[in-house]
Amino acid sequence: MSYIDILKNAPDLVSPGISACQGCGAELILRRVLQIAGPDSIFAIPPGCMAGAGVVGWNEANGQKTPVHITLLDNTASFLSGLSRMYQRKGRSDVNIVALAGDGATADCGFQSLSATAERGEKMLYICYDNEGYMNTGYQRSSTTTRGSRTSTTPLGSVISGKPQEQKYMPLIMAMHNIAYCATASPSHMKDFIEKIQKGLAASKEGFAYIHVFSPCPTGWAYKSHEGISIARRAVKSNMFPLWECKNGTYRLNDTNPKPIPVSEFVKGIGKFKALSDTAISEIQHMVDARFELLKKLSES
Structure with a gap:
């Protein structure tokens, strides 16, 4: 069955109207993950x-049509x-155990429990x-924020001009834990995305699986709400x-990407990168x- 048929036939397990920002990348990710994981x-x-x-x-009332726990920022993996x-003791291998967390709860606050x-x-x-x-709290920088990004805690000015530190590359850090499965995915490459969710769910029956998904944000990144998928596609094409x-x-x-576009093409039209100099790019x-x-x-x- 093709990924299009899978999505056509799988029910949407999130209520139709939610309060995510218009053009939110994370909402699309949430809906697709739920469709693949299913009600169990x-x-x-x-x-x-x-x-x-x-x-x-x-x-x-719950906006999600499966059981869901809103954990703390720092205990999602340990929870x-x-x-x-508990489900292993009950002999229940038919239940998918899934975390869906932002970069702050993953790479920063929750990294200790995640790594363990x-x-x-x-x-x-x-x-x-x-x-x-x-x-969710006004766009503060996290350790996965790209260098040079404007955030509320890395403003543009004479003292600081965007985040001065390099981005923490979480996917490779997690792969080095020798886990059962690790992958990167993007909503711009939906076939690849769906296949990796399926592989991750299968691997989760044997051990720990981790998938890091590119999630463009029109509100924090300052771009037009309809441009999220094209930005995600440029991120892949530029090797960002x-x-x-x-x-x-x-x-x-x-994706071996034999002819990547330059980073200068990726950052065009994204407000958080508006102050990048030629040297910074x-x-x-x-x-x-190098990565x-x-x-x-x-x-x-």
Whole structure:
């Protein structure tokens, strides 16, 4: 069955009207993950855009049509560890245990419990929707925020001009935990996205699986709400967000991208990058090229 047929036939497990921003990348990710995981799933979603806008609902009603726990920012993976083990003791392998967390709850506040959970090989699928900041509280920088990005805590001015530090590259950090499955995905490449969710769910029955998803944000990043998919596509084409996967220690690039577009093309029209100088763009380009070469070497080995 093609991925189009899968999505046509799978029910939408989020209420039609939610309070996510118009053009929200994370909302699309939430809906597609739920369609693939199906109703026999239990989710943990820590505070963030999708906990506040996608799940909570109104009048004590849940906007998500599966069981969901809104965990703390720092305990999502450890919470699901206990839940996963409970179902294992009951002999229930038919329930999908899934986390859907933002980059702040993944790379920053929740990294300690996430790393420990991955190291133990707990049986679950952990998905990070990375919109490169703490968007739900006004767009503060996170460790996955791209260098040079304007945020409320890295403003543009004479003292500081965007985030001065390099981006933490979470997918490779997680792959180095020797987990059952690790991948990157983008809503602009839906076939690849769906296949990786399916692989991640299958791997979660054997051990820990992690998928890092590019999640453009029109509100924080300052671009027109209809441009999210084209921006996500440019991120892949420029190697700012390369698509790859690692299963049991074997790496594979899903898009070798023989003719990548320059980073200068990716940042066009994105307000958070409006103050980037030619020197800053060149430095980001160097980082992107070096990271892609590393991924190529890992895949070739």
